[in-house]
Amino acid sequence: MKLYDVADLKKAGEGKLKIEWAGKHMPVLNLIKERFIKEKPLKGITIGTCQHVTSETANLVLTWVAGGAKVILCASNMLSTQDPVAASLVKDYGISVFAIHGEDKKTYYKHLLQVLDFHPQITVDDGADLVSELHKTRQGQIKEVIASSEETTTGVIRLKAMAKDKALKVPVLAINESQTKHLFDNRYGTGQSTVDGILRATNMLLAGKRVIVCGYGWCGRGIATKMRGMGAWVTVCEVNPIKALEAAMDGFEVDSIARAARYGELFISATGDRHVIRTDHMKKMKDGAVLANSGHFNVEFDYDGLAGLAVSRRTLRRNLEEFSLPGGKKLYALGEGRLINLAAAEGHPSEVMDMSFTNQALGVAWLVKNKGKLKPKVYILPEAIDMQVARLKLRAMNLHFDTLTSEQKKYLNSWQEGT
Numbered sequence: 001m002k003l004y005d006v007a008d009l010k011k012a013g014e015g016k017l018k019i020e021w022a023g024k025h026m027p028v029l030n031l032i033k034e035r036f037i038k039e040k041p042l043k044g045i046t047i048g049t050c051q052h053v054t055s056e057t058a059n060l061v062l063t064w065v066a067g068g069a070k071v072i073l074c075a076s077n078m079l080s081t082q083d084p085v086a087a088s089l090v091k092d093y094g095i096s097v098f099a100i101h102g103e104d105k106k107t108y109y110k111h112l113l114q115v116l117d118f119h120p121q122i123t124v125d126d127g128a129d130l131v132s133e134l135h136k137t138r139q140g141q142i143k144e145v146i147a148s149s150e151e152t153t154t155g156v157i158r159l160k161a162m163a164k165d166k167a168l169k170v171p172v173l174a175i176n177e178s179q180t181k182h183l184f185d186n187r188y189g190t191g192q193s194t195v196d197g198i199l200r201a202t203n204m205l206l207a208g209k210r211v212i213v214c215g216y217g218w219c220g221r222g223i224a225t226k227m228r229g230m231g232a233w234v235t236v237c238e239v240n241p242i243k244a245l246e247a248a249m250d251g252f253e254v255d256s257i258a259r260a261a262r263y264g265e266l267f268i269s270a271t272g273d274r275h276v277i278r279t280d281h282m283k284k285m286k287d288g289a290v291l292a293n294s295g296h297f298n299v300e301f302d303y304d305g306l307a308g309l310a311v312s313r314r315t316l317r318r319n320l321e322e323f324s325l326p327g328g329k330k331l332y333a334l335g336e337g338r339l340i341n342l343a344a345a346e347g348h349p350s351e352v353m354d355m356s357f358t359n360q361a362l363g364v365a366w367l368v369k370n371k372g373k374l375k376p377k378v379y380i381l382p383e384a385i386d387m388q389v390a391r392l393k394l395r396a397m398n399l400h401f402d403t404l405t406s407e408q409k410k411y412l413n414s415w416q417e418g419t
């Protein structure tokens with residue numbers, strides 16, 4: 001059985017330093033790691049995980065290992081693997097990693113199966129590919145799995161669909177539903193790292209640009225806000241009238257994609273849905289328009305459709321492709337339509353992954369503790385854990401917050417007192 005598949009073990013030195021730097025900015029996860037070293041809540045547990053192989057993920061993996069687990073890791077995206085980090089995890093920490101930056105689809109799926117070859121008792125996903133592969137191709141192994149955990153919005157949507165179809169056979173923990181995950185990671189993490197990815201791919205000026213953000217969930221909110229902070233004129237496209245209204249009252253232009261297609265200069269999707277930007281929109285776009293996606297899968301703008309419209313294409317820079325349409329108009333696609341913050345940049349900064357991955361570390365311990373008590377449905381972490389993560393983060397940031405007096409508690413619990 002193969003123990004790892006990474007690009008180049010010689011890159012381990014660089015990766016080790018990256019892991020160390022990220023770890024310095026993940027104080028809450030480090031606290032949990034200290035606790036795990038003492039309590040060993042994951043003793044004897046094999047965790048199979050499919051995540052973006054970044055320096056932040058490496059710190060999560062090492063936290064689980066500190067808790068007594070054996071961890072096997074593969075990539076959750078073909079373009080997000082940081083090869084030096086993958087190499088260091090193998091060489092310096094003895095972790096089995098199956099991830100190569102730029103791997104093709106066949107290799108991506110082979111790597112998922114190589115993780116399952118280790119017979120994990122816990123699976124952890126970012127996008128639900130591992131748990132879905134378990135259900136599709138390794139049904140015999142399902143009974144060995146205590147539970148699964150899922151990091152992201154798109155994965156949670158897939159798992160809820162599986163549960164609705166009665167196809168879900170293991171309990172699943174939706175980490176994204178924790179407030180200390182989506183309110184921070186999706187908003188501030190995606191916001192900042194999407195700007196970062198677009199700048200690394202294009203080096204374009206954002207000030208004064210007409211930026212169209214499709215989707216006003218927590219990720220879209222973050223992207224729109226950070227783009228405005230850079231001086232862009234931001235228009236939000238939404239299908240949900242409440243979110244569209246919210247965007248309007250947050251001070252953004254709101255418009256349909258069919259209309260915005262005509263004036264947008266940079267389009268960014270963050271919806272979790274497919275073909276939000278279609279070829280009929282692309283045909284209306286101005287010469288020079290740039291398309292980027294920050295949603296989990298590469299389906300949000302019709303990349304293949306764009307290629308089909310083009311009479312020729314070429315790569316101008318890393319992660320920047322030019323498509324020439326009949327008549328001479330040129331459109332530009334970033335990172336092959338894959339999530340730009342990880343394809344062209346390094347994903348969310350460590351400080352925000354600190355909270356997401358503390359939820360993930362504690363989440364797996366919670367699943368192990370509740371072994372045998374959970375049903376095959378989607379769970380969220382208890383609020384007490386969410387609050388604990390927030391408290392620890394505030395403490396790490398050296399910030400103080402208030403507590404209710406007993407008079408205030410009594411007041412909040414009484415209904416007799418009025419005007």
Ligand code: ADE
Pocket residue numbers: 051052053054055056057189342346347348349350353
């Ligand atoms: N998802 C978004 N950013 C990430 C990061 N830095 N590491 C792992 N997963 C991520």
